[in-house]
Amino acid sequence: MKFLRMNPKGNLYYVFVDGKPHKNLENFLKAIGAVEEPGTDGMLWKLPKLSEETICRYFEQLTGIQQTDLNEMVKYLENILSSSQGFLSKAQKDRLRGLLELIRYFIFSKG
Known part of the structure; x- marks a missing residue:
């Protein structure tokens, strides 16, 4: 797992390099407002802007x-x-x- 910062918009992504996250981690990501990127089978999540x-x-x-x-x-x-x-x-x-x-x-x- 690692963070990727994508510019120019400064979006922050979380990548699961060893496969899809466990369900409880997936629920946590959804609860904080992260969005699964389409077509990545749960391996790439866009994190919400820091606020x-x-x-x-x-x-x-x-x-x-x-x-x-x-x-x-x-x-x-x-x-x-x-x-x-x-x-x-x-x-x-x-x-x-x-x-x-x-x-x-x-x-x-x-x-």
């Missing part, structure tokens, strides 16, 4: 919490990552850290 709405969908899918305030999301993620000794698997922590970095990047880029 507050998209981040809210990512956050809800990964945490199960509906939240619209980006700063509250950052506080929640920082808290759970700093106090989750043994509570979260390495993969779960990595996903939440990635989401935290994405939210911080988005806040910073909005200026």
Whole structure:
């Protein structure tokens, strides 16, 4: 699996190089607004443009919490990552850290 950035529009795609994604991952992609590219048998997905709405969908899918305030999301993620000794698997922590970095990047880029 890997990300591909397609220009000039700056669209972001996710490619599954080892075959079609599992159903739960496919459901996650649909829930965050990703669209399967026609004729690719589920191996190429166009991700939605990064926006507050998209981040809210990512956050809800990964945490199960509906939240619209980006700063509250950052506080929640920082808290759970700093106090989750043994509570979260390495993969779960990595996903939440990635989401935290994405939210911080988005806040910073909005200026």
